Amino acid sequence: MTIDVLVPDEQEGTKAVVRAWLRQVGDAVAENDPLVELETDKVTQEVPAPAAGVLSEILLDTDAEAVPGALLGRISTDITQSDPPEHSRGTRPSAAEASRSARTSPSTSLGMNGGGEARLSPSVKRAVLQHGIDPARLSGTGRGGRITREDVDRAVGAATVVSVGAPATAQPRQFAGGDIPHDRMRLKIAENMVRAVSDAPHVTALFEADFSAVAAHKAALAAEGTKLSYTAYIVKAAADAMAVAPAINGRWEDDRIAVSPTIDIGVGTALGDKGLVVPVVKDAGALSLEQIGAKLDDLTARARAGKLTGADVSGGSFTISNHGVSGSLLASPIILHAGQAAILGIGKLEKRVVVREIGGQDAILVRPMAYVTLTIDHRVVDGHQTNAWLTRFVEILEGWPAA
Structure with a gap:
C-alpha cells in the first residue's frame, strides 16, 4: 500500500519550488516527520510525512515547480523484507519497523547524529560551505533537532570575529570579496518587484x-x-x-x-x-x-x-x-x-x-x-x-x- 505525498493546497500566490528533500528513497519515516521543503518568494514550508513507512518514490526533485495538489512522492506503508520495490537500495523494513526506527534512531535526524556526523539538506550544505560555518556548533531548531537553513542564516548574522575574551563557541566570520549566488527566495523577490513596478x-x-x-x-x-x-x-x-x-x-x-x-x-x-x-x-x-x-x-x-x-x-x-x-x-x-x-x-x-x-x-x-x-x-x-x-x-x- 502506498500513500501519496502532495503539495499543500494553501500556499502564497506565487509558485513554489522544491527546495530540498529531507529524506531519500529507502529511508524510514514516521508520521509527521519533515519530509521535503518547499519554497516560494515569501516562505519556506516543510511538508510532513502523511503516514509512517518508507519513502518509495520521489516524483518532484529539487528545483522542480510544485503547484498546489501536485504529487511530490509516495510512501510505502506495507513493505516487507521479502518484497522491496524495484528501485530499493537494499532490504527495507516493514511499516511498523520503519515507524519505530524513525522515532528512535539518531541517524534519521538531519541535525547532528550520535557519531557527530551531520546529515544536512542540500541547501544547508551549500550555506555552511559558503559561509564557513561549522554545523557541529549549531543548535538545530527543526524537528528532532534538525539544522535548517534558517539556523545557518542566524549563525551568519550573529557571527563575530573571534578575539581575546570572545566565547569559545563564537563563529569566526570571513570578510572577503566575491560573488553571492542568488537563492530562490531572492530571485522570486526580484521577479515580483519588477512586475509590481511595471504593472x-x-x-x-x-x-x-x-x-x-x-x-x-x-x-x-x-x-x-x-x-x-x-x-x-x-x-x-x-x-x-x-x-x-x-x-x-x-x-x-x-x-x-x-x-x-x-x-x-x-x-x-x-x-x-x-x-x-x-x-x-x-x-x-x-x-x-x-x-x-x-x-x-x-x-x-x-x-x-x-x-x-x-x-x-x-x-x-x-x-x-x-x-x-x-x-x-x-x-x-x-x-x-x-x-x-x-x-x-x-x-x-x-x-x-x-x-x-x-x-x-x-x-x-x-x-x-x-x-x-x-x-x-x-x-x-x-x-x-x-x-x-x-x-x-x-x-x-x-x-x-x-x-
Missing part, C-alpha cells in the same frame, strides 16, 4: 506623526503588565483609518476596483540577508489593540524561526513596511505588494524639535516623531483619498486613545 504607477505621499500619545499609552499598559510594540498601534490605526478611504484596502481589476470586505494587514518582517517575509494579521479591523499585539508577537516569532505556513503570508489586502526599525528616516517609493492598492511606510522614531501652539502662543517642544508615507497604485486611488487616509491615520496616533 502599477507608484505615487508616494509624505506626512509626519507625533507618537507622544502612543508612547504614553504604551507605557501605561506596560505598567499594568501588558507589553505592546509600536507596530501594534500602527496596525490598529491603519485598520481604523480605512473608514475614510475604503479603496485604500482595494485592488485594481480589469473591469473594476475590488475593495476587500476584511482588512487583512501584512507586516514586513526582515530575515537578514534572506530578505523579508510579510505575515498577515487577518481581519485586523475586527481586533482590539491587545489582540493585534498578540497576533504580531506570534507571527513575528514564527517568521524568524522559519515556521510560517503559506496561510500565514497569503491573503493580505494592505501592507505595512516599518523600515525605520533598521534606521531609515524615509524610504520612497516602497514597492507595492502584488494585488494591493497601497503600502504604508514608517520611518525611524526619533526625538525632534517641533513648534506647537500652546495657549495661543508658539512653543518649541521636543517630541517623538516619525515620517509616515503612503505609496499608492494611482490607478486605484488619487491624491485626495491618499491624503484623507494619511490625515486620519495621523489623527488616530496623535489622539490615542480618544481619537
Whole structure:
C-alpha cells in the first residue's frame, strides 16, 4: 500500500519550488516527520510525512515547480523484507519497523547524529560551505533537532570575529570579496518587484506623526503588565483609518476596483540577508489593540524561526513596511505588494524639535516623531483619498486613545 505525498493546497500566490528533500528513497519515516521543503518568494514550508513507512518514490526533485495538489512522492506503508520495490537500495523494513526506527534512531535526524556526523539538506550544505560555518556548533531548531537553513542564516548574522575574551563557541566570520549566488527566495523577490513596478504607477505621499500619545499609552499598559510594540498601534490605526478611504484596502481589476470586505494587514518582517517575509494579521479591523499585539508577537516569532505556513503570508489586502526599525528616516517609493492598492511606510522614531501652539502662543517642544508615507497604485486611488487616509491615520496616533 502506498500513500501519496502532495503539495499543500494553501500556499502564497506565487509558485513554489522544491527546495530540498529531507529524506531519500529507502529511508524510514514516521508520521509527521519533515519530509521535503518547499519554497516560494515569501516562505519556506516543510511538508510532513502523511503516514509512517518508507519513502518509495520521489516524483518532484529539487528545483522542480510544485503547484498546489501536485504529487511530490509516495510512501510505502506495507513493505516487507521479502518484497522491496524495484528501485530499493537494499532490504527495507516493514511499516511498523520503519515507524519505530524513525522515532528512535539518531541517524534519521538531519541535525547532528550520535557519531557527530551531520546529515544536512542540500541547501544547508551549500550555506555552511559558503559561509564557513561549522554545523557541529549549531543548535538545530527543526524537528528532532534538525539544522535548517534558517539556523545557518542566524549563525551568519550573529557571527563575530573571534578575539581575546570572545566565547569559545563564537563563529569566526570571513570578510572577503566575491560573488553571492542568488537563492530562490531572492530571485522570486526580484521577479515580483519588477512586475509590481511595471504593472502599477507608484505615487508616494509624505506626512509626519507625533507618537507622544502612543508612547504614553504604551507605557501605561506596560505598567499594568501588558507589553505592546509600536507596530501594534500602527496596525490598529491603519485598520481604523480605512473608514475614510475604503479603496485604500482595494485592488485594481480589469473591469473594476475590488475593495476587500476584511482588512487583512501584512507586516514586513526582515530575515537578514534572506530578505523579508510579510505575515498577515487577518481581519485586523475586527481586533482590539491587545489582540493585534498578540497576533504580531506570534507571527513575528514564527517568521524568524522559519515556521510560517503559506496561510500565514497569503491573503493580505494592505501592507505595512516599518523600515525605520533598521534606521531609515524615509524610504520612497516602497514597492507595492502584488494585488494591493497601497503600502504604508514608517520611518525611524526619533526625538525632534517641533513648534506647537500652546495657549495661543508658539512653543518649541521636543517630541517623538516619525515620517509616515503612503505609496499608492494611482490607478486605484488619487491624491485626495491618499491624503484623507494619511490625515486620519495621523489623527488616530496623535489622539490615542480618544481619537
